[in-house]
Amino acid sequence: MIVSSAFSGKRYAILGLARSGLAAAETLLASGAEVVAWDRQDVARDKLAGRARLADPLEMDLTGFDGVVVSPGVPLNTHPIAERAARLGVPVIGDIELFALARAALPPHKVVGITGTNGKSTTTALVHHILESAGIPARMGGNIGLPVLGQEPLPVGGVYVLELSSYQIDLTRSLACEAAALSNVTPDHLDRYDDFAAYAASKARLFAMQAPDQFAVFGCADEPTDAICATQRARRAPGRAVCADRAALALRQADWPALQGPHNLENAAIAAALCAELGVANDAILAAMASFRGLPHRMEVVAEHRGVLFVNDSKATNPASAAPALAAYPPVAGGRARVHWIVGGLPKEDGLGECEAHLGNVGAAYTIGEAGPRFAQLLNGHVRVERAELMCQALRLAFAAAGPGDVVLLSPACASFDQFRDYEKRGEYFREIVAMLTGAPAGVVVDPCAGKSAA
Known part of the structure; x- marks a missing residue:
């Protein structure tokens, strides 16, 4: 404590x-x-x-x-x-402001603050992983993991890595992070703010609390984030407020199984800039990205078996959050679509939404749950569709059909409550069935649905 x-x-x-x-x-x-x-x-x-x-x-x-x-x-x-x-x-x-007030009593340390509408959890976990891999003592807290005040203080030279929501920033007055990041700003939580501009201004406060000589990195792919970066650049010395350099990492991304897709390239570029500011060597950053396993249920690589990747993205509970996962796995050479997409559950909206733009990456779809028939109807004619109803059935079919280079992806684009208590239980069930299928001896056929039921 x-x-x-x-x-x-x-x-x-x-x-x-x-x-x-x-x-x-x-x-x-x-x-x-x-x-x-x-x-x-x-x-x-x-x-x-x-x-x-x-x-x-x-x-x-x-x-x-x-x-x-x-x-x-x-x-x-x-x-x-x-x-x-x-x-x-x-x-x-809030508790983050109490942490800021307590900093003077702690052994000399640094604080990294990470915010953004999307990507902040993965970026926070990635920064924490890179630091620990490089031998730098680190604690992860804020909007992720354990409350920072409840954790043991770090020794001299440690780094506190904090994921910060706009709500937490609203409750903070004096947190001056040695390094801070904003991934992006898109409309969200507008029930708590007068308008989108007020929401964006809340994010910007994290950087206003920094001193001009402290470091900040921005996604810069959307206009509000780019505008906040420009404001901060005007009050700081050259190089102390920068846009993340995606191009510098793009050729290495294929080596990072848990960091696929354009959105994760942004996360990786931001994490790399933060860790470089903290003194981590570039080779150590790249090596840690390759060993990063991702957050549970967020494009989590759970197994690789005979050249097939099994990815748990159960946290994708609507089409907008499933689309980045589909985008992450483009066709292999020759144009063969390689994603075996397990989709369905309790629908939050009707239609494919942003997923429609990435159907060229999908070789087959396996529809499950209450929304299964509707997804089968929407996808028919665009991709091969297998109506499975239960996840164990979908995984059995996908396991049999997938070949080397393919990806079996649970990214349901729906809530879980028709068959599972929550998205965590759904993801855990996916892991369990994958372990059963991949752990069977060669030539032995197992039925993952035998004795199984939804959780």
Whole structure:
């Protein structure tokens, strides 16, 4: 756990005691702060019983408090705590701001902050992997993994790698990252912001908090990101605000199984720029990219068997998120489409959406779940279609049909709830069936559906 004398004798109210809220409470208590905490659930409050005052900040006088700590999930544009705290001059902050305030008490270190509408989780995990592969002590936190305050402090020379959502940036005032990145900005979370411009401005705040001599890298493939880069370039020395150099890595991307596709080339270019800024040699960066396995359920390479790649992209719960996976595996020499696409589930929308542009990469589609018949109808005439209904059936068919150089891809473009509890369970089931099929002795035919049911 991270503790700091900066909190000693101060007063904080905490609203919400899920993972980040509870970690904040533990840090503040261990640091000698007075803590008032509240959560709607008794079981959450019980964890602090006898150690913190349990009271609802909405029903008490907050005069003189040093901050109200809220979860990033609290909508500041509508929740009454924002107006109440503002009226009393009390800042509303999150656990990342507490981390920023605690930094002075930690051994000398650096912080990398990574944000963006898409790609920030993969980029964060990739930077963490490169640093650890290069022998640099690193912790990963923020919007991914464990709350940063709940982790053990790094030794001298360590690097904290933080994925930061716009919500977390909204709750942060003083985090000056030694290196920061913005992958892209596209319309999202507009229920929390007045308009798209306000959402983009939230992302830009991460870079406004940096000093002019600190480093920032940007995707620059969309106009809002390019505009933020230009603004930062104007206030910094040459080379301290740059666009990611995709071209420098494009010829090496084929060597990185978990980083295929244009979107992952952007992620890799951003990660490479950040790690180079942190002193990692180029050869070490390239070697670590080849060994990166990806995040669970996000284009996760789960096996390679007889030249066939098996990829779990269960997190793709709509066509827009499945499209990058299809784009990642273009036809092999001679024009043979090599993707065996497992698609279907509980539909979120009707139609193929952005996936339609990449059907030339699909050799066959195996439709499953409630949306299976509709996908079969949409895909018929464009690619070969096998109606499977269950994933075990789809994998049995794809395993039999796929040859060297092919990719068996679970990227359902649908929610999981027709057959699975969540996308994680769906991805775990995919892994289990792939292990069964690839682990069978040569010449032995196994039935992956025998005794199997959806989870």
